[in-house]
Amino acid sequence: MILGVQYYRAPFPNQKYWEDDFRKIKDSGLNAVQLWLLWGWIEAKPGRFDFSDYDRLFDFAAKYDLKVVASTIAEIQPLWIFREEPGCEMIDCNGNRVISSLRLECNFGLTPGGCTDHPGVRDRMMHFIQTVGEHFKNHPALHGWDIWNELRWCVQSEALVCWCPHTLAAWKRWLQCKYETLEKLNETWQRRYICWEDVQACIRKPDRTYTEYMAWQHFITDRSNAHCEDRYRAMRAIDTVHPITAHGDSPSPLYGDNSLVTALHRGNDWEMASALDGIGCSSFPLWQGIDDATFGTRIEMVASAANGKQIWLSELQGGRASTGFKLFQPVPGVKQQHWVWTGFGCGADVVLFWCWRDEVFGRESAGFGLNGRDGMAEERLAAMKASGKVLMDNEDLFANYRPEKADAAIFFNPQDYYIAWAQEHSSEIIKKGMRGYARAFVRNALGYRFVEASHLDALAGLKLLILPHSIVLDDTQGEIILEFVKAGGTLVCESECGAFSPAGFYRYPEERFLAKADIVELGRRACLEERLDISFESTTFRLQESQWATVLPENIPGMEIMARQAEGVLAARISYGKGQIIYLGSYFGYMGNEDDSEWERFIARIADCAGCSRKISVLSPVPDKSGFLYFRSGYSGNQRLLFLFFPENCQHAELDITNIPETRFKDLYTGQCFVSVSKGRRKILQVKPTRFGLALLVSEEASL
Numbered sequence: 001m002i003l004g005v006q007y008y009r010a011p012f013p014n015q016k017y018w019e020d021d022f023r024k025i026k027d028s029g030l031n032a033v034q035l036w037l038l039w040g041w042i043e044a045k046p047g048r049f050d051f052s053d054y055d056r057l058f059d060f061a062a063k064y065d066l067k068v069v070a071s072t073i074a075e076i077q078p079l080w081i082f083r084e085e086p087g088c089e090m091i092d093c094n095g096n097r098v099i100s101s102l103r104l105e106c107n108f109g110l111t112p113g114g115c116t117d118h119p120g121v122r123d124r125m126m127h128f129i130q131t132v133g134e135h136f137k138n139h140p141a142l143h144g145w146d147i148w149n150e151l152r153w154c155v156q157s158e159a160l161v162c163w164c165p166h167t168l169a170a171w172k173r174w175l176q177c178k179y180e181t182l183e184k185l186n187e188t189w190q191r192r193y194i195c196w197e198d199v200q201a202c203i204r205k206p207d208r209t210y211t212e213y214m215a216w217q218h219f220i221t222d223r224s225n226a227h228c229e230d231r232y233r234a235m236r237a238i239d240t241v242h243p244i245t246a247h248g249d250s251p252s253p254l255y256g257d258n259s260l261v262t263a264l265h266r267g268n269d270w271e272m273a274s275a276l277d278g279i280g281c282s283s284f285p286l287w288q289g290i291d292d293a294t295f296g297t298r299i300e301m302v303a304s305a306a307n308g309k310q311i312w313l314s315e316l317q318g319g320r321a322s323t324g325f326k327l328f329q330p331v332p333g334v335k336q337q338h339w340v341w342t343g344f345g346c347g348a349d350v351v352l353f354w355c356w357r358d359e360v361f362g363r364e365s366a367g368f369g370l371n372g373r374d375g376m377a378e379e380r381l382a383a384m385k386a387s388g389k390v391l392m393d394n395e396d397l398f399a400n401y402r403p404e405k406a407d408a409a410i411f412f413n414p415q416d417y418y419i420a421w422a423q424e425h426s427s428e429i430i431k432k433g434m435r436g437y438a439r440a441f442v443r444n445a446l447g448y449r450f451v452e453a454s455h456l457d458a459l460a461g462l463k464l465l466i467l468p469h470s471i472v473l474d475d476t477q478g479e480i481i482l483e484f485v486k487a488g489g490t491l492v493c494e495s496e497c498g499a500f501s502p503a504g505f506y507r508y509p510e511e512r513f514l515a516k517a518d519i520v521e522l523g524r525r526a527c528l529e530e531r532l533d534i535s536f537e538s539t540t541f542r543l544q545e546s547q548w549a550t551v552l553p554e555n556i557p558g559m560e561i562m563a564r565q566a567e568g569v570l571a572a573r574i575s576y577g578k579g580q581i582i583y584l585g586s587y588f589g590y591m592g593n594e595d596d597s598e599w600e601r602f603i604a605r606i607a608d609c610a611g612c613s614r615k616i617s618v619l620s621p622v623p624d625k626s627g628f629l630y631f632r633s634g635y636s637g638n639q640r641l642l643f644l645f646f647p648e649n650c651q652h653a654e655l656d657i658t659n660i661p662e663t664r665f666k667d668l669y670t671g672q673c674f675v676s677v678s679k680g681r682r683k684i685l686q687v688k689p690t691r692f693g694l695a696l697l698v699s700e701e702a703s704l
Helices: 015-027 052-063 119-136 165-179 182-189 210-236 269-275 292-306 333-345 377-393 395-399 414-424 428-443 475-486 513-517 588-594 597-609
Strands: 002-009 032-038 067-073 142-150 244-248 278-283 310-317 350-354 401-403 408-412 449-452 464-467 490-493 532-536 539-543 559-565 568-576 579-584 617-620 630-636 639-645 653-656 664-667 673-675 677-679 682-687 694-699
Touching (some): 002 052, 002 067, 032 052, 032 350, 119 210, 142 310, 165 210, 210 414, 244 310, 269 278, 292 310, 292 428, 310 333, 333 350, 333 630, 333 694, 395 630, 408 428, 414 428, 428 588, 428 597, 464 475, 475 513, 475 568, 475 579, 490 597, 513 579, 532 568, 532 597, 539 597, 588 597
Parallel strands (some): 002 032, 002 350, 032 067, 067 142, 244 278, 278 310, 408 449, 408 464, 464 490, 490 579
Antiparallel strands (some): 532 539, 532 559, 568 579, 639 694, 664 673, 664 694
């Protein structure tokens, strides 16, 4: 188990601090450091690799029994790249050559540098990665490789990239691989191309035909996936032992709101994880306004993509953020420990803070230091030492811990992001719908995961599948989802589900996959301004429509009407095979972004109706606008672990543990015991926070 901190981004910090810092890092309960190995710095002269500073740092790490996570920053390219590989610059969508420069948080090297579709740039980059691997693979301090930091490749380009001849050639190869023949592409795109050269890439302006836009974005995503795999293979050919992962600055479902990059330009975590040994993400909660529910959602996304491989919290906020003349709130130790244990409670293998000392580069100067000067470093390090001791004293327990596998899931389809971005240069509307459902699960202490559209084998074992704002589906995906329902699953879908093909063509309601279940919408209608009543399982919920409403006719076989609106049925439950489809004729998931109690109760009732496992229920505190009890559970061997995160000013929680065999739990911070009590037929566990607003509990008896 790794609990560490980013330390070196050459040439910061100055060498005079190194040994004393490493000693203090070890004393603070941390057991690892992360080092940025920058291509532009290490190979400042072509063919000459200078590792002298890194050698000293690796040796200090070994001296103080710290492991090293080595980040190969190949995207910070050498200053000589354009001299050695003339004509390798990226070309933007306006036909302009991209001018590379220093990056704001680096002191030496070029960004974005030469295009990695250029064979010379690619070969030199892979040679750098392999040279680094050869140099450090046998060092006793090495823990593993972060092969691509935040999946950056086009930072500081001022328009969409890349339209260089090498990328356009890759685009044509991608199309030919996907469609095989020009006739097949013409059939899918409804075109009359006479040669591959006529197939255009997307252009800068939004609100054009969706087809090229969506295909181009898909290509760019796949291009990043392939580049990540190239980096992995280059390192794996040299180092056959240590884990190799990568991470984005957010999980892939939370991308897509930047008009300067396509929706998932940095790749798809699910595809990357299949090629890597794990996947991770960065999170800066107090800087980026990420609350506990959203933070939990981020880790669930990464864990779902990892699918049993390693989960890394690759950059977690260390100290107060600082950007230019803006000052953000300091980071309390209590809040930080919630992030740490949320990560481990979700199954993380590695937690790394950014960073140890306050930054010295550009607009990030004077910020982010775990040991920084925001007035809370002493408190943070004391809390870290206490948690580090718990982690190390129970290393086998946590190393073998696995969260309980949920039987409810939320659907993530990149094609939804592509079509939204093609229309508006932002996919925020899709992300917002997904977040609303995810937050309801987190705040209700309900287990859930994410299922990616190209990995529908993950439907096995599910009882509930939610398709939030899922307007794009291909025929095969629709068939698989209906088979899931027919076999006994519960499907929740919103308005115009599957209304578009992956080629961006609108389907009439009778042409969509739901028509096979007799669900054929009558068309779009204006939303009501006030909330409406939706009746489900003998309970009425006051919910709010968004965007538009689509209604159904009232004569669908096996339909239970949940809500009507003007011309038809707005919400209904329809039997299909052994399962059921819960149809919501608008986009209600947006309510979840407001922590709406009616919405949260509605989702909990759906999960219960679907038969989703709820072995442990939180009876109190009840989630409200002021907070909620975040809760995680799982097993290590035959012992159950409970992670409880109390909201501020809450000193008591009650859990219904009737459905589990355990009765006695010990807190890992204090050794305090909590024993269940009987209340009628129920078995209740009353828990108080022990340290840092947390309770980390392990069952004292072996589970049956």
